[in-house]
Amino acid sequence: MALLVLKFGGTSVADLERIRAAAAHVKREVDAGNQCAVVVSAMGHQTDQLVTWTREAASLHDAREYDVVVSSGEQVTCGLLAIVLQAMGIPARSWLGWQIPIRTDDAHGAARILNIETDELKQRLQRGEVAVVPGFQGLSPDNRVTTLGRGGSDTSAVALAAALGAERCDIYTDVDGIYTGDPRIVPQARRMEKISYEEMLETASLGAKVLQTRSVQLAMVHQVRLLVRSSFEPADALPADGIQAGTLVCDEDEIVEQQVVSGIAYTKDEAKVTLIRVEDKPGVAARVFGPLADANINVDMIVQNVSGDGQTTDLTFTVAAVDLERALEVIKSVKGEIGYEDLRGSTDIVKVSVIGVGMRSHAGVASQMFRALSEKGINIEAISTSEIKISVLIDAAYAELAVRTLHSLYGLDSA
Amino acid sequence: MALLVLKFGGTSVADLERIRAAAAHVKREVDAGNQCAVVVSAMGHQTDQLVTWTREAASLHDAREYDVVVSSGEQVTCGLLAIVLQAMGIPARSWLGWQIPIRTDDAHGAARILNIETDELKQRLQRGEVAVVPGFQGLSPDNRVTTLGRGGSDTSAVALAAALGAERCDIYTDVDGIYTGDPRIVPQARRMEKISYEEMLETASLGAKVLQTRSVQLAMVHQVRLLVRSSFEPADALPADGIQAGTLVCDEDEIVEQQVVSGIAYTKDEAKVTLIRVEDKPGVAARVFGPLADANINVDMIVQNVSGDGQTTDLTFTVAAVDLERALEVIKSVKGEIGYEDLRGSTDIVKVSVIGVGMRSHAGVASQMFRALSEKGINIEAISTSEIKISVLIDAAYAELAVRTLHSLYGLDSA
Numbered sequence: 001m002a003l004l005v006l007k008f009g010g011t012s013v014a015d016l017e018r019i020r021a022a023a024a025h026v027k028r029e030v031d032a033g034n035q036c037a038v039v040v041s042a043m044g045h046q047t048d049q050l051v052t053w054t055r056e057a058a059s060l061h062d063a064r065e066y067d068v069v070v071s072s073g074e075q076v077t078c079g080l081l082a083i084v085l086q087a088m089g090i091p092a093r094s095w096l097g098w099q100i101p102i103r104t105d106d107a108h109g110a111a112r113i114l115n116i117e118t119d120e121l122k123q124r125l126q127r128g129e130v131a132v133v134p135g136f137q138g139l140s141p142d143n144r145v146t147t148l149g150r151g152g153s154d155t156s157a158v159a160l161a162a163a164l165g166a167e168r169c170d171i172y173t174d175v176d177g178i179y180t181g182d183p184r185i186v187p188q189a190r191r192m193e194k195i196s197y198e199e200m201l202e203t204a205s206l207g208a209k210v211l212q213t214r215s216v217q218l219a220m221v222h223q224v225r226l227l228v229r230s231s232f233e234p235a236d237a238l239p240a241d242g243i244q245a246g247t248l249v250c251d252e253d254e255i256v257e258q259q260v261v262s263g264i265a266y267t268k269d270e271a272k273v274t275l276i277r278v279e280d281k282p283g284v285a286a287r288v289f290g291p292l293a294d295a296n297i298n299v300d301m302i303v304q305n306v307s308g309d310g311q312t313t314d315l316t317f318t319v320a321a322v323d324l325e326r327a328l329e330v331i332k333s334v335k336g337e338i339g340y341e342d343l344r345g346s347t348d349i350v351k352v353s354v355i356g357v358g359m360r361s362h363a364g365v366a367s368q369m370f371r372a373l374s375e376k377g378i379n380i381e382a383i384s385t386s387e388i389k390i391s392v393l394i395d396a397a398y399a400e401l402a403v404r405t406l407h408s409l410y411g412l413d414s415a
Numbered sequence: 416m417a418l419l420v421l422k423f424g425g426t427s428v429a430d431l432e433r434i435r436a437a438a439a440h441v442k443r444e445v446d447a448g449n450q451c452a453v454v455v456s457a458m459g460h461q462t463d464q465l466v467t468w469t470r471e472a473a474s475l476h477d478a479r480e481y482d483v484v485v486s487s488g489e490q491v492t493c494g495l496l497a498i499v500l501q502a503m504g505i506p507a508r509s510w511l512g513w514q515i516p517i518r519t520d521d522a523h524g525a526a527r528i529l530n531i532e533t534d535e536l537k538q539r540l541q542r543g544e545v546a547v548v549p550g551f552q553g554l555s556p557d558n559r560v561t562t563l564g565r566g567g568s569d570t571s572a573v574a575l576a577a578a579l580g581a582e583r584c585d586i587y588t589d590v591d592g593i594y595t596g597d598p599r600i601v602p603q604a605r606r607m608e609k610i611s612y613e614e615m616l617e618t619a620s621l622g623a624k625v626l627q628t629r630s631v632q633l634a635m636v637h638q639v640r641l642l643v644r645s646s647f648e649p650a651d652a653l654p655a656d657g658i659q660a661g662t663l664v665c666d667e668d669e670i671v672e673q674q675v676v677s678g679i680a681y682t683k684d685e686a687k688v689t690l691i692r693v694e695d696k697p698g699v700a701a702r703v704f705g706p707l708a709d710a711n712i713n714v715d716m717i718v719q720n721v722s723g724d725g726q727t728t729d730l731t732f733t734v735a736a737v738d739l740e741r742a743l744e745v746i747k748s749v750k751g752e753i754g755y756e757d758l759r760g761s762t763d764i765v766k767v768s769v770i771g772v773g774m775r776s777h778a779g780v781a782s783q784m785f786r787a788l789s790e791k792g793i794n795i796e797a798i799s800t801s802e803i804k805i806s807v808l809i810d811a812a813y814a815e816l817a818v819r820t821l822h823s824l825y826g827l828d829s830a
Contacts, residue, residue: 016471050491056431057495058502065501068494068509072487076465079483080472086480087473094483098513099558143514 002167003125004029007039007135007157011174012231013077014044016084023084024235025172026130030090035125037164039135039157040081042073063108067137067147071097074134074153082132092130095121097137097145102156104138104146111138111146113155116163125164133160154215162222169224170246172231175210177247178203180412181264185400188413192262196252199262200226202355202389216249225250252357260358260365261410264403268396270300271324272349272381275331277312277341287338288315288331295330297323301351301382301393312341316382318393321347349381350399353391354406365410366390372409378402417582418540419444422454422550422572426589427646428492429459431499438499439650440587441545445505450540452579454550454572455496457488478523482552482562486512489549489568497547507545510536512552512560517571519553519561526553526561528570531578540579548575569630577637584639585661587646590625592662593618595827596679600815603828607677611667614677615641617770617804621680631664640665667772675773675780676825679818683811685715686739687764687796690746692727692756702753703730703746710745712738716766716797716808727756731797733808736762764796765814768806769821780825781805787824793817 006029008022022040029036042050050070054061078094085092100121104111121131135153138146148155154171161169178200181189195203197220204213210228219226229246252258278284292299302317319327328345331338359365369390373380378401382393394402407413421444423437437455444451457465465485469476493509500507515536519526536546550568553561563570569586576584593615596604610618612635619628625643634641644661667673693699707714717732734742743760746753774780784805788795793816797808809817822828 016468019472053431053491053495054498057434057498060502061498062501062508065494065497065509068497068511069491072490075487075490076468076484079480080468082480082483083469083472083476086477087475093477094480096483096560145511 001033003035003037003164005037005039005157005161005164005166005169006172007153007169008041008172008231009153009174010041010044010047012172013040013081016080018231019043019077019081019084021235022172022231023081023088023090025231026085027088027090028235030128030130035128037121037125037131037133037160037166038081039133039153039160040074040077041135041153043077046073046076064144067108067145071134071137071145071147074136078132078134085130085132090130091128092132093124094132094134096134098139098143100133102133102138102159104140104148106140106142106144106146108140108144108146110149111140113138113148113159116160118163122164152212154212155218158215158218158222158224158226161224162218166224168227169219170227170229171211172229173210174230174232175228176230176233176245177228178210178249178263180262181403181407182266186264186404186407188407190412190414192247194248194250194255195262196255196357197249198252198357198388199355200249202353202386203263203265211249219249223251225254258358259356259410259412260362261354261356261412262358263355264352264406264410264412265355266350266352266399266403268350268399269321270318270349270351270393271321271327271345271347272316272318272393273324273327273331274344274346275315275338275340275342276344278315279339280306280311280313284315284338287334289317291330291334292319292327295326297327297330301384301391303382315340318349318351318382348396349393350396351391351393352399352402352406353389354410355389356410357388359388359390368409369406372405373402376401376405416448418450418452418579420452420454420572420576420579420581420584421587422568422584423456423587423646424568424589425456425459425462427587428455428457428496431495433646434458434492434496434499436650437587437646438496438503438505440646441500442503442505443650445543445545450543452536452540452546452548452575452581453496454548454568454575455489455492456550456568458492461488461491479559482523482560486549486552486560486562489551493547493549500545500547505545506543507547508539509547509549511549513554513558515548517548517553517574519555519563521555521557521559521561523555523559523561525564526555528553528563528574531575533578537579567627569627570633573630573633573637573639573641576639577633581639583642584634585642585644586626587644588625589645589647590643591645591648591660592643593625593664593678595677596818596822597681601679601819601822603822605827605829607662609663609665609670610677611670611772612664613667613772613803614770615664617768617801618678618680621682621766621768621806626664634664638666640669673773674771674825674827675777676769676771676827677773678770679767679821679825679827680770681765681767681814681818683765683814684736685733685764685766685808686736686742686760686762687731687733687808688739688742688746689759689761690730690753690755690757691759693730694754695721695726695728699730699753702749704732706745706749707734707742710741712742712745716799716806718797730755733764733766733797763811764808765811765817766806766808767814767817767821768804769825770804771825772803774803774805783824784821787820788817791816791820
């Protein structure tokens with residue numbers, strides 16, 4: 001007997017068949033005596049269609065009207081799931097963002113949740129009614145529809161779980177959990193039973209699409225336990241308490257046998273920019289990175305090498321691959337002020353990261369990593385670290401070799 | 416300078432191109448100094464898709480959840496039109512049913528509008544802002560989304576025009592007005608400049624799809640002048656006051672040169688049922704029509720002929736063609752109680768009607784009609800009349816001949 005929030009993403013409610021499968025998961029939890037609030041995304045690619053229409057309507061459009069259009073997708077799923085649940089004999093009703101209400105600020109298109117009123121919701125949950133809530137939407141202070149930005153349904157679910165004081169927030173998706181490495185390139189990768197918020201944050205910020213970074217942060221702040229699990233497994237094949245399925249994202253105190261390194265991640269979505277022979281004098285960094293920041297381009301890793309002549313330096317940094325062309329244009333536009341000999345851009349690189357809260361108390365993780373890569377002849381082009389993560393930039397050709405090597409190195413291979 | 420409500424139906428907002436064309440009509444009125452509230456339907460066949468989904472979700476479904484799903488179609492159009500208007504430089508914002516609010520009763524799926532709060536709307540219209548309002552939707556007393564039933568957007572527009580005290584409610588559709596006869600079979604048919612509410616009601620109830628009967632009734636009660644016009648004509652080709660375009664549906668007092676007969680209508684959607692040799696005694700009618708009423712089958716015309724033997728009678732009546740099979744089954748199921756020799760059903764008939772408020776003061780319209788049809792050798796199988804309408808049932812093969820004959824007879828042919 002617990003209060004649960006269940007969240008189903010776009011692929012988990014893509015059509016009526018999938019909505020019925022989602023309803024079967026809800027039914028399993030209800031039958032086990034749990035109180036359930038369900039948060040849903042729009043069906044499959046509905047949001048893409050709606051976004052395309054707003055762009056066709058006008059390239060520059062009022063974000064308040066954009067929100068009116070795109071929020072309709074979740075509204076549809078919400079009504080349909082309520083109907084399907086009722087047909088299964090489960091009392092259910094839809095609660096639109098403005099009905100609860102889910103109060104947000106007025107940053108239309110990327111609003112932040114301020115407050116969720118839960119009194120009536122709680123009363124109805126206690127009476128055994130399932131609440132079906134559209135993700136991604138809320139109500140602004142001046143009574144208009146807001147949306148939380150793409151992927152905002154995870155955030156809706158976590159915020160609702162926090163407001164309701166839910167035992168757990170179950171995120172149903174198209175993967176069955178978080179793995180120690182990408183199973184497509186590391187066949188020995190294992191599904192983690194638990195992962196800490198901090199580790200999940202690093203994993204999410206490295207491009208894992210399973211959970212939105214913002215929703216993990218919110219879960220960490222409010223100590224909402226997240227269970228990442230698959231909606232594609234038959235509902236009746238899973239144990240009623242659900243906890244043996246999926247990966248639990250929780251406080252590190254809840255993880256008894258903490259590994260030093262819990263997983264290996266990699267991302268191909270990076271691009272490298274190199275300025276050859278930049279004058280080596282104070283203020284150069286500001287002249288390079290200022291204009292990039294003005295253009296809303298995030299810079300990740302930065303490396304500066306003294307060049308042969310001692311007068312100039314080579315400056316290398318990474319940006320998201322989609323920003324590469326714009327980054328090169330920005331740098332060219334300020335060439336006069338920076339002064340460099342040549343400019344090069346490349347997407348032929350990957351970032352490989354090892355993640356683990358255990359690094360805090362274990363020295364030597366980084367040196368082990370560098371040695372192992374070196375022994376395989378893999379050149380490290382740049383390094384960045386956080387308290388619980390070490391990332392290296394390497395030639396894309398070595399991506400799989402590096403990930404497999406590190407997966408073995410830290411004892412993550414399944415028996 | 417006037418306050419106008421403009422309503423655009425599904426074909427008039429079927430895609431972005433059509434929404435832009437609708438916006439151009441709004442712009443013409445704004446440029447002419449008018450205050451405009453715009454009521455929109457869902458894009459093209461969006462509502463059909465949404466209705467199909469609710470049916471797939473469950474054949475018997477909660478009307479409250481049905482309303483949540485299907486009302487989303489108008490919401491989308493509403494946001495898109497606001498964006499397009501803004502891109503044309505016109506201040507505009509969307510107002511969802513719950514935001515205004517448009518208060519209805521709780522008859523979900525077929526709700527009635529009780530009240531529309533217009534204070535803020537009026538203030539903004541006066542400031543020159545266009546209000547874009549989704550048709551078909553409202554808010555129930557317990558704060559849930561309601562819909563008004565199919566075609567309800569006309570009703571929304573008329574109710575809003577009444578609440579705002581609008582000068583006129585312009586219904587943009589895919590025809591350019593109301594004709595004296597169907598132009599496909601009467602090439603001489605003319606577009607009427609004006610038609611009275613009563614005549615429009617008779618025309619609508621005879622199956623003309625241009626305006627919903629309910630919206631015409633509402634317009635008549637609140638004396639809202641309706642202008643039926645085409646959204647497919649280029650906006651800039653129409654005079655700014657718009658009144659020379661389309662057909663104005665108004666009070667008969669506003670129609671100076673009243674014709675005795677204003678138009679000829681016909682419908683093929685009728686079917687004829689004949690019971691041969693029914694016992695001619697009291698109570699037979701109740702035994703026939705009681706069970707039909709119980710089965711929700713509307714009976715239109717009824718004719719009873721004394722048969723040759725003087726003991727029995729032949730009973731003929733018409734129902735909607737879609738109800739024919741069910742009507743025959745109902746009659747067969749009570750054959751024992753009624754007692755008849757044979758039962759026949761046929762859809763090979765049409766109903767031809769002449770309509771005109773002038774009939775009230777002019778005798779002889781009916782006899783002229785019967786004589787003219789007789790001269791063409793057309794046999795009348797049944798007759799029904801109202802104060803301003805005479806309908807006859809005839810063999811379908813004579814439909815076009817009858818309509819053309821009557822169109823000429825009453826002087827409706829264009830010069």
